[in-house]
Amino acid sequence: MGASKTDHFTEYQNKIAILAKAIGHPARVAIIEYLLKVDTCICGDIVNELPLAQPTVSQHLKELKNAGIIKGSIEGTAICYCINEEVLVELQNFFGAIVENIQDKKRSCC
Numbered sequence: 747m748g749a750s751k752t753d754h755f756t757e758y759q760n761k762i763a764i765l766a767k768a769i770g771h772p773a774r775v776a777i778i779e780y781l782l783k784v785d786t787c788i789c790g791d792i793v794n795e796l797p798l799a800q801p802t803v804s805q806h807l808k809e810l811k812n813a814g815i816i817k818g819s820i821e822g823t824a825i826c827y828c829i830n831e832e833v834l835v836e837l838q839n840f841f842g843a844i845v846e847n848i849q850d851k852k853r854s855c856c
Contacts (some may be wrong), residue, residue: 762840764832771816773798773806781816781829788824 752760769775773796780795781787789807793800807827810816815834818827 764813765837766817768809768815769837771806771809773802774810776808776855777803778815778829780828786826786828788826790819790824794825803833 752763755763763840769778777778777792780792789800789804792807793803796803798806807816807818811827814830815821816827817830818825824833842852
């Protein structure tokens with residue numbers, strides 16, 4: 747079997763790509779914004795905030811959790827979700843480095 751295309755990239759590049767893909771849907775961006783606003787919450791609260799069905803919200807939560815952007819803990823029959831701050835710091839560092847690079851070079855292309 748041949749090598750996966752992701753094998754040609756660094757672990758860091760693959761990690762950033764996974765995180766970017768996870769936040770690549772407006773519903774997931776809305777979920778992140780909501781969790782940042784309330785600090786923690788229960789899944790039912792998120793469903794009430796979005797114009798989506800509960801199974802759809804659950805699928806988006808699963809994608810965010812699989813990427814490590816959010817954490818979840820079981821409390822009775824509910825799952826409480828919160829932001830994984832370490833991962834958001836990694837994204838901040840990545841995008842911050844891009845902005846810093848652009849500002850340093852003051853590019854004048856296209």
